[in-house]
Amino acid sequence: MTIQLDFSLFTQPEFLGQVGKGLLGTLELAALAFALAIAMAVLIAVMRMSNSKACQAVAAAYVEYHQNVPLLVHIFLWYFGVAALLPAGVQQWINAHNSEFIFAFIGIGLCLGAYMSEDLRGGIRSIPTSQLEASRALGLSYLQAFRLVILPQAVRVSMPAIINHTVLLFKNTSLAMTVGAVELTYVTKEVESQTFRTFEIYLASTVMYLGLSLLLMWFGAVIENRIRIRNR
Template sequence: MNPVDFSVLLRGDYPRMIANGLVTMLELTALAWLLAMLIGTLLALARMTTSRVARGLVAAWVEYHQNVPMLVQVFLWYFGIAALLPAELQVWINRHGGEFIFATISISLAMSAYVSEDLRGGIRAIPKSQLEAARALGLSYLQSFRLVVLPQALRIALPTLVNHTVLLFKGTALAMTIGVAELTYATREIETQTFKTVEIYLFTTVVYLGFSLLIMLAGNLAERRWALAAR
């Protein structure tokens, strides 16, 4: 039985591969999260309007992205939608990291559906009288939502938003399937070359677990801070 030897991770070019994979993983997570929050907020606002068309379109968006596996959505964007773009645009995208771009788009759109539902639940928990009071003070509909409703909705929805942030973070590993050299891709390449399966994937497991716990800790700290500020 061969002993477990983690020193293999420090040999040759492997530290650079791991470092680059970590950076790519974090960049993908940050960009996808920002887009998911932006799109999810707009979707939540549209879902709360009186327009049946807007509510129906958002409901369809949410149902699609919550019920189709994220991996299928990644493949659809990279192999399907990308092929429908003009040839010149395809060339430009491929020259500027097409794999990373389409992974960011697909993951952020998938998670925007969860964000919109989290925020919608938070908005519905706020008494309508607060919106009416904001309007009575002279704020427009959008100003009332931005300054009065959304901050409270974010506070209420924070626990589920943190959970879905962790889900988004873990989902970035799916980007390896289309060639994005994030952490899972890098460690798989090292495992293929060294055959040190236990060491490589145990290291990857610890990294993902560590970052997931950091996200949850940050969310917990934010909840406590908001709770103190609300007193």
Template sequence: MSIALDYTLFSDPQFLAQVGKGLINTIELAVFAFALAMTMAVVIAVMRMSTNRLCVAVAAAYVEYHQNVPLLVHIFLWYFGVAAVLPADVQQWINANNSEFIFAFIGVGLCLGGYMSEDLRGGIRSIPTAQLEASRALGLSYLQACRLVILPQAVRVAMPPLVNHTVLLFKNTSLAMTIGVAELTYVTKEVESQTFKTFEVYLASTVIYLALSLVLMWGGALIEHRTRIRAR
């Protein structure tokens, strides 16, 4: 028994508008989460490679926590847990400014930041320690040496795993639907419940996720090729 598929849905203005809005929210969520993840990755990687035992312990605890707790639990903790203990004025401000979106990108960003910090740490460890020592000998502080000498090279070395985790971050934004963020997966589910065209709706969503993931991978490969450290 065959089932007739209605592909006219793909040209329906209302469907396109709903999916377009969900896609925009997904991209915005991914951009904010990526910015937070990279910021935390740099901070944690630098702390992890320092000689201060307290910094190393805090950074290691951060990584272990975020790598061993499911991302969905992180999102729930921020949305249901952290939100409940914030001061009333802060809660009111967040609720008035799309609290679901804010807590979703914080949860995703902090979690993926733990993974990306390990990518950067691997890149940092590949840089000869003599470069750090030479930078310090020239009068640079530890942070200045990391920012000006070590990190630019480490990022180039760590580009492949960073790209992989960026794609993972983008795909994991779909978990934000569990707290009501109207991103692509949430909108897909809503449209499916309205039209009952399950295959067509989820096919469109799948194609969009696949296309954007491939674009991210292609862009990452291009950046990696242009910034690759070549042997002399």
């Protein structure tokens, strides 16, 4: 039996509108999750490198938890578990503002933040401690020295690993479809169920994911090249 491929649906406005909505949802989800991941990565890295045993223990527990539990479970925990513990008024507000999207980006962002914090920690450990000591000697506080001297250099060193985890974050936004968040994979499945053009629609989705992932890698390489520490 010969399977006839039909790519004519790619020219239909209704199809293009659905795919565009899904693609926009994926980009928004990835952007918000990335912002949360970076914020958590910096916070956890600072805690891991501090002199406080309590901070180190909390940060280590955070990293171990998120690195050893599947991302899909994190999303389910936030959507089905944490949501049920919130006050009724908060639940109503979140439900009125796309709860699927909110809990999905929180779960993804917190999880990938753990991985990125380890990238940053590796970068921080590569910076000579004498730089921190010199900064403190000049009158900077620990946080000022970290923010102005150590962190900028650590970001440069850890940029390749951060880029890799950013691409991973982008691809993992597809897991948000399991809780009903409207993103590219969710829309792909919906269009496939409407048109029964399985190969064509999943091929298009694959090409879009591949293209955007390669674009992210290229953009990351450009940034890495611009901020790279060059030996003189």
